[in-house]
Amino acid sequence: MIELRNVSKTYNNGTEAVKNITLHIKPGEFVSLVGRSGTGKTTLVKMLVAEERPTEGRIILGGWDITRIKTADIPMLRRQIGVVFQDYKLLPRKTVFENVAFALEVASYSKKHIQEAVPQILALVGLEPKANEFPDELSGGQQQRVSIARALAHRPKILIADEPTGNLDSVNTREIIDLLLKINNFKTTVMLVTHNRDVVNSLRKRVVALEDGKIAYDQERGRYIL
Amino acid sequence: MIFLSTKRILKFSWQHFWRNIWLSIVTMTIIVLTLFSLTTLVLVNAIADYAVNSVKDTIDVSLYFDNSIKEETVQALEKELEKIEEIKEITRVSPADALAEFKEVHKDDADIQAALAELDKNPLGGTLILTAFNMDQYPLIMEKIKELKADQLAEKIDYNDHQKLIERINGFSNKLRNFVLALSIIFIFIAVLTVLNTIRMGIYIHRTEIAIMRLVGASNWFIRLPFIVEGLLYAIFGCLIFWGAWALALYFSGDWINSFLTGINFDIRAYFNSNILNILGFEFIIIAVINMISAVLAMSKHLKV
Ligand SMILES: Nc1ncnc2c1ncn2[C@@H]1O[C@H](COP(=O)(O)OP(=O)(O)OP(=O)(O)O)[C@@H](O)[C@H]1O
Ligand SMILES: [Mg+2]
Numbered sequence: 001m002i003e004l005r006n007v008s009k010t011y012n013n014g015t016e017a018v019k020n021i022t023l024h025i026k027p028g029e030f031v032s033l034v035g036r037s038g039t040g041k042t043t044l045v046k047m048l049v050a051e052e053r054p055t056e057g058r059i060i061l062g063g064w065d066i067t068r069i070k071t072a073d074i075p076m077l078r079r080q081i082g083v084v085f086q087d088y089k090l091l092p093r094k095t096v097f098e099n100v101a102f103a104l105e106v107a108s109y110s111k112k113h114i115q116e117a118v119p120q121i122l123a124l125v126g127l128e129p130k131a132n133e134f135p136d137e138l139s140g141g142q143q144q145r146v147s148i149a150r151a152l153a154h155r156p157k158i159l160i161a162d163e164p165t166g167n168l169d170s171v172n173t174r175e176i177i178d179l180l181l182k183i184n185n186f187k188t189t190v191m192l193v194t195h196n197r198d199v200v201n202s203l204r205k206r207v208v209a210l211e212d213g214k215i216a217y218d219q220e221r222g223r224y225i226l
Numbered sequence: 227m228i229f230l231s232t233k234r235i236l237k238f239s240w241q242h243f244w245r246n247i248w249l250s251i252v253t254m255t256i257i258v259l260t261l262f263s264l265t266t267l268v269l270v271n272a273i274a275d276y277a278v279n280s281v282k283d284t285i286d287v288s289l290y291f292d293n294s295i296k297e298e299t300v301q302a303l304e305k306e307l308e309k310i311e312e313i314k315e316i317t318r319v320s321p322a323d324a325l326a327e328f329k330e331v332h333k334d335d336a337d338i339q340a341a342l343a344e345l346d347k348n349p350l351g352g353t354l355i356l357t358a359f360n361m362d363q364y365p366l367i368m369e370k371i372k373e374l375k376a377d378q379l380a381e382k383i384d385y386n387d388h389q390k391l392i393e394r395i396n397g398f399s400n401k402l403r404n405f406v407l408a409l410s411i412i413f414i415f416i417a418v419l420t421v422l423n424t425i426r427m428g429i430y431i432h433r434t435e436i437a438i439m440r441l442v443g444a445s446n447w448f449i450r451l452p453f454i455v456e457g458l459l460y461a462i463f464g465c466l467i468f469w470g471a472w473a474l475a476l477y478f479s480g481d482w483i484n485s486f487l488t489g490i491n492f493d494i495r496a497y498f499n500s501n502i503l504n505i506l507g508f509e510f511i512i513i514a515v516i517n518m519i520s521a522v523l524a525m526s527k528h529l530k531v
Contacts, residue, residue, distance in 0.1 A: 079442075089441065091434065103443070106448050107445075108448075151442075154443065
């Protein structure tokens, strides 16, 4: 599903953020990407959604070589990968429903489809009762669930979460991780970028650890060792 | 699906317009001023053309004959002159008509009436008035008149081509035109800067929304078109506001403006009534192009994909 072949990324200022990474993630896998700050985790995520281009190597997603993807094709790619971040990136003047609907609106989905799909997704993340509330009326964990709901709007095959629990307490963190597991159960490939040792250790799923832009270890049922 | 997107893009454009309402107002004000300047330019051109044409219409050649020349001779000459193809029209004023007109013009002047009554013979001769199809043909007509020896027959030939007057009108209107043109260019320049700035602000205000649109896979035109349409909205509203104000101004002070132009018989209302579509089209296209170019410029600098 996700294939990186000898991928390196050097930023314009000379920072070598990712160095010769080769990684294969199968469809339906749940992978945790761990590593200290500044080891290139976010850089890797950005390359997967074509926000950054690799300096070397190739990236293939579901058979689609996106290494030299055309600007015009990037929207198509982003509809096939859902991404969530530590800061939920919600629109404060839109309700929960509208925030999720937004992803479908800008992709020219019909109003009918939106009216049907959004409540389903909100039900999946457990936010149906909050549909008409605004982001600042929600807890951090609820806001992140809205963000996840929006990332799922296009029913992507891949969901990437870059430190989704970075701003959350342990209870909310647990809820978000459980939600990601639930989504993974529906055959969505999930990549979780995290610093949270407890989370990684409790997951008992595949762990890929980065150190200084390189893969330090890659284990099935791994633990956070670094 | 295209229709749906169009509707949403219009909705986004409308939101851009409203969230930025003060800048929108400033932008439309500049557009209205630009339109005022452009309309003045059109008007100056029209009035100058009209003035020159009305002077040209008064150009003619008059041959005055002494009262000793018989009418038949004048009629014979008229027949000859009719063969000159450059001549559009010949008006013959007979001595009797000339006298009648003279009496009519001076009907309140007792002295002249008395003097005329003293005379038993008509003191006035006949006149032939020639007009050409266009003003360039007069020199040729003058030559042909000489060939016919009409200049010897006539007591006096009156030909005024109003060259000096036409030059003066053209000189004055060219100066005015250049001034208004320079003003229009300055306004267009300010309009470009204003629209550019407004759209740049719009991009800044909507930066989070734009970032999220990218994140969730909005196509580039979905992100960009609202700004271009926003530019078009300024053009449309600017034109509507200006044309509304202009129509009111014409309605209420058209007579007052016309009073300055009685000399050339120019009717500003009639002019705008008969040219409204051309002027509207010309101005809207200029304003719309200004706005869209500005929008594209603003995006190329501040909305990288
Ligand atoms: N746009 C950029 N230009 C230049 N250097 C960058 C840029 N983005 C990141 N870097 C550098 O690349 C390296 C990797 O950054 P990256 O954000 O991928 O780390 P990370 O593993 O996500 O860290 P964190 O856990 O703190 O989020 C860092 O040294 C960072 O300073
Ligand atoms: Mg990071």
